Amino acid sequence: MQNLTSEARIQIAQQAREELARRSYRDYVERVHFGSYTHFRHTELICQHLQPIADGEQRFIMIEMPPRHGKSMTVTETFPSYYIGRNPGKRVIATSYADSLARKFGRLNRQKIEQFGQQLFGVEISSENAASNNWSLEGHHGGMIATGIGGSITGEGADLLLIDDPFKNAEEANSPTIREKVWAEWESTLSTRLHKGGSVIIIMTRWHEDDLIGRLLQRSPHDWIRLRLPAIAEDEDDLLGRKLGEALCPELGFDEEWAEKKKIEVGSRTWAALFQQRPAPESGTIIKREWWKFYRQAPSHFHEMLQSWDCTFKDADSSDYVVGQVWGRIGADKYLLDQVRAKMNLPATLQAIRTMSAKWPLAILKLIEDKANGPAVIQMLSREIAGLVAVNPEGGKVVRAQAVSPEIEAGNIFLPDPSIAPWIHDFIEECSMFPNGKYDDQVDAMTQALARWHIVEPEKFVVAPFIGGIKRG
Template identity: 55%
Template sequence: MSNLPARLPSTEAIEQEWARRRLPRFLAYESAGNWKTARHLELLCTKLEAVERGDIRRLMIFMPPRHGKSEVTSKKFPAWYLGRNPDKEVIISSYSADLAYDFSRISRDTLAEWGPKLWEVDVAEGNEGVKAWGIEGTRGGLKAAGVGGPLTGRGAHVAIIDDPIKNWEEAQSKVIRDKVFEWYRSVLRTRLAPGGAVVLVLTRWHEDDLAGRLLKMAESGEGEEWEVISLPAIAEENDALGREVDQPLWPERFPPEEYAQMKKAVGSHIWVALYQQRPSPADGSILKRGWWKFYKAPPARFEEVVQSWDCTFKDSDSSDYVVGQVWGKVGADKYLLDQVRARMSFPETLNAIRSLTAKWPAARAKLVEDKANGPAIIATLSREIPGIIAVNPDGGKVVRASAVSPDIEAGNVFLPDPTTAPWVHDFIEECAAFPNGAHDDQVDAMSQALNRLSGKRKVAAHGVVVGKSAAAEIQW
């Protein structure tokens, strides 16, 4: 008997075994190492592997355009899935039949090349069309169709919907959105095998798109529960990848300056929807886009000028912005004159208030909400800067914003011309998305100022708050 150790598996054999087991390793193997991974694509692969195992049955993935979602989900995953499960059926669909057929062709060719080597699985002879193809010796295979098209003759253990809406114009059409939803409900969903999975991967175009409707039904208890992974281009709070706020999604391919140029090119409204995955109503919800008025030059004199501050420090648990605004009033009209908005530490916030006070000496009243980090600001600056007023608002954010919306609707609220103040675009987008947007600090500072300038306030006795130095307290 030989005492020699058994031969170790070759590097090629090891790579093949990893490719059989793990989707990202398959992507690297079948591309001869040319596939470039990224954190968001690794997460996508992890979720698709959970779908293959049966651990996830309803999955939504939201991603910006050109970030690899289709390459992984619609082109390669079906081949890997059918290699591992040759007796299963897959349906793949997109906004057009031609695009779905392209996905099908790439999946078919990938499995035809690597299936025999990795899983001893091959595409059935004489059944290699892009509309539908099968697995040799089994009932498994893939069916491709455009959203709205027929799916007769095939079931699905996994149904993939990749971008069910083509473009912005179609997304704005309620007729098209209704057709997509009815097709999903009456056609695709009915083809699902018991225990089957649906994967919806898309760029958000509209708050009432297919994902929006399904999530709304889930929230009301009328629909199925979904696992949702939202991957905005620029990280926000509670990021799925654990990114710090403002970190880009794929810096190796889209560095921050590329995103900045894209935002400038498409505009804030489209950017927030397509790249941040937070579509808002076209005209806004409580604060409509069409209500805003603009000025090129402010009035020479104002009856009253105020500062309004919404303070949350970046070293707290929240990562909201600190916002300071300057507002002026002439008659019934109110003008947003200046704004500071950034993530600031406590010292940075103090310096921002000092700086804005020096820049706008006519803004005698400095309104600071007496919640969150406001008390620390009030306590520190009330002996240094005159006119620090602690504001203790009644009601929630929606109530306060609703209270000032009539002034905006009536055309009595003016913003700087966006051509000279580009930040106004983001201000309008936040207002339009309120109360469902990622941030509301600009809205809070605005409603605080407009309520003051509209006289909707009640000052405490003697205008002094006991225990808060000389700061006056105002209750809306």
């Protein structure tokens, strides 16, 4: 190597880069973008899952990501050219909500074959079939067709079917007519074009729980690989190994500070769907959004007050969400007065109960579910704090929520207005998504409190002056 000329060394290095680009899709993406493409953790993960398809393995992959995180550039604009270059006899069908966007995908992949096909794979675009939306390889059967949803692919087949954002925006996704149109296109056209052993890649930003991915998860017989990549990590088994609350791609400016501002800007429901890939029914399922009543000033007196605690289901040394709520009742009306919700281990949970009890001394009854850390909490605080009562909830979570939902629908449940309790947005979102949401700890604490008053007869009016305040959850 020492005796080689500079020109020879450059040539050897060039050959090594080309070999890497041939063998590895990860390296191919960088190569064909002339150094203007930078990999991040999530794009590395996507490439890792796409590589087996190019290597001949059948896969069904769903990629759910927030906007502007490079999903189309990493997949739809680039992967078909690599797949066809590696497999010149294979056919690709790519589709999107608009024919113009699909044509763009076809054109960008054709350009990559024109620029790198001969050099990396020994293939080139056919001189007879080279349209941006329908092109083939010279001397091979392989090629790509790109069309909008509902476009003509009569007589065409696919070894790789790629669907990139079948819905343009929230308005389309919220339209039952358009959702049915997309589903019908999948059932009657797209899925029927897949050759035996063919693969499917669906790339979406989620807008609606009944979108294409939502229906496929319920109805498809295939074993889907689901790459759900929320803007902010919320799973302990996050696909990228992120810590809870960690951003997906801070390198692009989408860090935790951006996330906090964006959530306020777009609202909790849009944030959960568009950025976290957790779409929920607009009005809610068991508990409808429009049922809630709000107060800016809580009543000065209550018949009765209580605390309701949902403690962690983890061991004593770990941290998980713990929720403590304070409720007040006047006749049939119930008011959520305060809430604490945080990641707590057992010692932190004990201190939170002490703090809440000092803040709300008239909320003497303290309901604690008799599961997980509940028994330990009661045992350790029973000689220190009065009114700790173990609760064994009857029925499942859904049954309990259904039991209290008539009170919410009737307008008997009041929440603090978001102007005095910004955390109430997350509370409402969790209730609306229940039982399909990621978390249900706030719902559990609420149903535990409201269920208690189902079995207690309204007593004579007792003056219980309102003290304390609203704590951010």
